[in-house]
Amino acid sequence: MTGTAVNPLFRAAYLAKDGERKVTLVIPWLSLKDQKLVYPNNTTFGSPSEQESFIRQWLEERTAFISGFVIRFYPGKFAVDKRSILPVGDISEIIPDEEADIAVLEEPEHLTWFHHGKRWKTKFRLVIGIIHTNYLEYVKREKNGQFQAFLLKYVNSWVVSIYCHKVIRLSAATQDYPRSIICNVHGVNPKFLEIGKERFEQQHSSNHQAFTKGAYYIGKMIWNKGYGELLKLLNDHQKELAGLEIDLYGNGEDSDQVKEAANKLKLTVRVHPGRDHADPLFLDYKVFLNPSTTDVVCTTTAEALAMGKIVVCANHPSNDFFKQFPNCRIYDDDNGFVEATCKALSEEPVPLTDAQRYELSWEAATERFLKVSELNQVFATEREKNSSKEFASVSLNLWKSMEDTSAYFHHLALGFETTRRAFGAIPGSLQPDEEQRKELGLATSSKHSL
DSSP states (O other): OOHHHHHHHHHHHHHHTTSSSOOEEEEEEOOHHHHHHHSGGGOOOSSHHHHHHHHHHHHHHHHSSOOOOEEEEEEEEEETTTTEEEEOSOGGGGSOGGGOSEEEEESHHHHHTTOOSSOHHHHOSEEEEEEOOOHHHHHHTSTTHHHHHHHHHHHHHHHHHHHOSEEEESSTTSOOOTTEEEOOOOOBOHHHHHHHHHHHHHHHHSSOOSOOEEEEEESOSSGGGTHHHHHHHHHHTTTTTTTOEEEEEOOSTTHHHHHHHHHTSSSEEEEEOOOOTTSGGGTTEEEEEEOOSSOSSOHHHHHHHHTTOEEEEESSGGGGGGGGSTTEEEESSHHHHHHHHHHHHHSOOOOOOHHHHHHHBHHHHHHHHHHHHTHHHHHHSOOOSSOOOOOSSHHHHHHHHHHHHHHHHHHHHTTSHHHHHHHTOOTTOSSOOHHHHHHHTOOSOOOOOO
16 A cells, blocks of 8 residues: 555556556566565455455545556565565566557666566567655665665666666656656545545535644654654654644554654654555544655655645655645754644645646646656657667667667576575566466466567
């Protein structure tokens, strides 16, 4: 239920909504032992078809329309040390060659770090990468973080340049990439916009108080997702924030440590298991506190604004898109956080205009995506899938030769178990295991070519 999982699902649904495009969403299939580590509330699936039914039902409950996109699964494994799902084998094979046209790689660096198989740019006539995550910021917080971040920056640039024609960065909070453009191409689950509209109407049609609870935060419960910053701010300013009550909601590997830290505070900080942000439980909260500086564009911040709440967040590139909304309260330092929080709790939110509400929607996000990716022009223009025409200049030809050589080196290096492990791949992830092959109906063996 993280933004990096949910947002590509909504993107696929809205790209396919008008029926003008054939859209396939390709997502990871995990074995049962990994499902138990990753999925919330002890949710598990016995087959890909069972998971697909769950996903479609979840989506339709939130969009109120049936979208005709196809769902396919690629084999994945959960890397405990990276707290991430990583692909296994050549996941480009999931799309048949005759269907391969345009690929949108959600988190292209993540999908290609350990890729060994057909080159994405060879199989697809256009490859667009969407950068969701500020990996450098996460890595900097680990042991030897500065050195790891230095290496990761160049590895990310390397694989993204090899495999993507165009790159969209959701905000300036990510590292820079060649051929990249900054644009928030994410929207908000329409259910949150409905909630916000209902709250506004409820507030103005009677004397009923729309918001009866104070402050809260929701997010995956790991220190790097804002909990570290938030608890430090609360700890350092307990006197100024006396009387503040805040509820934290989330599941994650650091849940026990977060609870322990919260219990040490004199302030009332309650820690709860994760819930869907659209749960009626959240309707009465007025203020969403999000001091995270590891986000790129925080999904829950957008959802809170859509619901008509006041959001208190840091003056950080990840929040640039939200500055246009009157209920977004930006702070620069600790004193600013205290001041913004106290002021937010004492005031009422400003109702969103129709234009502001639309700007948060997936309809607007899809328009932005089609514009910056220039997909409409691509659909209208016939191109050869694998161009063999001569380059207009020697320099362009040289660049392609260098890129091809670099891609070949990556392909070669990632074809050996020893070098894969040296790069940080999950052991045994060069090919899917027999269990996953059986569950996904894959052939017993396959060969790869560049």
